[in-house]
């Protein structure tokens with residue numbers, strides 16, 4: 001099972017390599033993670049970078065957690 005974010009308006013999805021709980025955590029704390037990211041340089045996990053990019057890009061849209069098998 002794989003989990004990801006989907007934008008309901010653009011109908012696109014991203015599938016960062018992280019469990020559901022981690023994706024929920026990232027979505028709820030985007031502003032905190034972004035601040036940490038600004039100081040961490042390139043020390044961030046790929047899934048966080050990937051997830052943040054998507055959340056930023058669709059910040060004004062409705063994003064849901066989705067899964068696929």
Ligand SMILES: [Zn+2]
Nearest residue numbers: 007010058061
């Ligand atoms: Zn969107």
